[in-house]
Amino acid sequence: MNIGEVSERAGLPAKTIRYYEDIGLVRPLRSDNGYRAFRDSDIHKLAFLGRARTFGFSIEDCRTLLDLYEDETRESAQVKAVAQEHLAAVDEKIAQLKSMRETLAHLVDACQGDHRPDCPILKDLAKDP
Amino acid sequence: MNIGEVSERAGLPAKTIRYYEDIGLVRPLRSDNGYRAFRDSDIHKLAFLGRARTFGFSIEDCRTLLDLYEDETRESAQVKAVAQEHLAAVDEKIAQLKSMRETLAHLVDACQGDHRPDCPILKDLAKDP
DNA sequence: CTTGAGCTTCCAGCAACTGGAAGCCCTATA
DNA sequence: TATAGGGCTTCCAGTTGCTGGAAGCTCAAG
Numbered sequence: 581m582n583i584g585e586v587s588e589r590a591g592l593p594a595k596t597i598r599y600y601e602d603i604g605l606v607r608p609l610r611s612d613n614g615y616r617a618f619r620d621s622d623i624h625k626l627a628f629l630g631r632a633r634t635f636g637f638s639i640e641d642c643r644t645l646l647d648l649y650e651d652e653t654r655e656s657a658q659v660k661a662v663a664q665e666h667l668a669a670v671d672e673k674i675a676q677l678k679s680m681r682e683t684l685a686h687l688v689d690a691c692q693g694d695h696r697p698d699c700p701i702l703k704d705l706a707k708d709p
Numbered sequence: 710m711n712i713g714e715v716s717e718r719a720g721l722p723a724k725t726i727r728y729y730e731d732i733g734l735v736r737p738l739r740s741d742n743g744y745r746a747f748r749d750s751d752i753h754k755l756a757f758l759g760r761a762r763t764f765g766f767s768i769e770d771c772r773t774l775l776d777l778y779e780d781e782t783r784e785s786a787q788v789k790a791v792a793q794e795h796l797a798a799v800d801e802k803i804a805q806l807k808s809m810r811e812t813l814a815h816l817v818d819a820c821q822g823d824h825r826p827d828c829p830i831l832k833d834l835a836k837d838p
Numbered sequence: 839c840t841t842g843a844g845c846t847t848c849c850a851g852c853a854a855c856t857g858g859a860a861g862c863c864c865t866a867t868a
Numbered sequence: 869t870a871t872a873g874g875g876c877t878t879c880c881a882g883t884t885g886c887t888g889g890a891a892g893c894t895c896a897a898g
Contacts, residue, residue, distance in 0.1 A: 582844075582845075583844085583845070584843095584844065584845080593886085593887080594844095594845090595886070595887060595888085596885085596886065596887085598846095598847095599885075599886060599887090603885095613845085613846095613893085613894060613895080614845080614846060614893080614894085615844090615845060615846080615894080616845085616846090624835070627835075627837075628834050628835050631833075631834050631835075631836075632834050633885090634809075635809055635812065635813055635834075636806075636809050636813075638884080638885090639884075639885065645831070645834065648828075648831065649831050649834070649835065651826075652826060653826065654826045654828070655823065655824045655825065655826065656820055656821050656822055656823055656824075656825055656826060656827060656828035656830075657821075657822045657823055657824065659820065659828045659830050659831055660817060660820045660821075660822035660828070660830065661822075663813065663816060663817045663820070663830050664817055666813065667810065667813050667814060667817055670806055670809060670810050670813065671810065673806060674803060674806050674807060674810060677765075677799055677802060677803050677806070678803060680763075680764055680765050680799060681796065681799050681800065681803060683764065684764055684765075684792065684795065684796050684799065685796060687792060688789060688792045688793055688796055691785055691788065691789045691792070692785050692786075692789075693785055693786045693789035693790075694784065694785055694786055695784045695785075695786065696784065696785055697780075697781060697782065697783045697784065697785060698785060699777075699783075699785035699788045699789070701785075701788050701789065701792050702774070702777065702778050702788055704760075705757050705760050705761050705764075705774065705778070706753070706756075706757050706778065707760075708756075711875075711876075712875085712876070713874095713875065713876080722855090722856080723875095723876090724855070724856060724857085725854085725855065725856090727877095727878095728854075728855060728856090732854095742862085742863060742864085742876085742877095743862080743863085743876080743877060744863085744875090744876060744877080745876085745877090762854090767853080767854090768853075768854065839898100840897105840898090841896105841897090841898090842895100842896095842897095843894100843895085843896090843897105844893105844894080844895080844896105845892100845893075845894070845895090846891100846892080846893065846894090847890100847891090847892090847893100848889105848890090848891090849888105849889090849890085850887100850888085850889085850890105851886105851887085851888080851889105852884105852885100852886090852887080852888100853883105853884100854883100855882105855883085856881100856882080856883080857880105857881085857882080857883100858879105858880090858881085858882105859878100859879090859880085859881105860877100860878090860879095861876100861877080861878090862875100862876075862877065862878100863874100863875080863876070863877090864873100864874090864875080864876095865872105865873090865874090865875105866871100866872090866873090867870105867871090867872085867873105868869100868870090868871090868872100
């Protein structure tokens with residue numbers, strides 16, 4: 581199957597698929613004309629990758645997860661460890677954003693937003709600490 | 710003042726300060742020996758930038774905010790608009806992360822994390838849609 | 839036989855830095 | 869005065885995960 585169809589089926593841009601090949605996440609065969617020839621297993625992998633990426637896993641995590649997926653002798657603990665670490669990172673990111681959001685919201689709230697130059701937002705940004 | 714001291718005072722790595730000069734956010738003078746010579750106003754700007762960055766504003770937003778800060782004829786509405794837009798983006802990001810987090814948490818929860826290969830996380834990643 | 843879509847490669851660029859190499863400059867000490 | 873060190877300079881490359889575009893080959897339809 582050519583890259584165009586694979587792109588549709590896996591829900592990934594062709595560019596991305598080529599990139600994934602570049603970095604060794606998939607290894608499609610080649611037809612005589614030089615076109616990439618994807619097997620069903622490649623499409624499966626690509627869909628897996630696409631889904632893992634929507635969960636926010638890094639490419640390296642995806643590589644690990646894919647390896648585990650293909651490894652019959654894996655232990656689910658290995659998968660869980662990767663996911664748990666990522667979950668922790670996501671939690672931290674959320675906490676960080678929330679705190680940022682609160683400060684920001686207060687400032688926006690305090691700003692009149694009129695034609696005068698006086699602005700608590702700028703005042704805060706300019707303050708010392 | 711040399712970059713080392715400025716770095717400490719503004720709380721930004723020297724590398725970052727040089728980068729900010731590169732992209733035109735600050736324009737320190739130069740001493741005869743070629744060293745950057747920062748004025749108080751430069752340090753102020755850098756601190757402003759550092760703080761704006763901790764709020765998650767993009768470099769381009771920072772540039773705008775800095776321009777507004779220096780413009781006596783600004784209207785606070787302009788500042789508020791920038792901040793509000795950013796706040797909306799942050800809110801969206803948080804929502805996105807939260808939804809991701811929930812799915813992820815469910816999967817992690819469902820996974821035994823033992824020595825057996827069976828794993829709902831991988832199962833979910835591999836599923837069709 | 840030509841047209842157009844689809845495929846190929848390669849190079850560049852995004853954001854916002856960060857690391858490292860090679861080489862001045864300045865001060866202090868032996 | 870020589871030298872060792874730390875700080876400063878520039879420039880180039882790498883990070884993450886793609887994305888856009890140019891130049892050129894291939895294939896199917898008309």
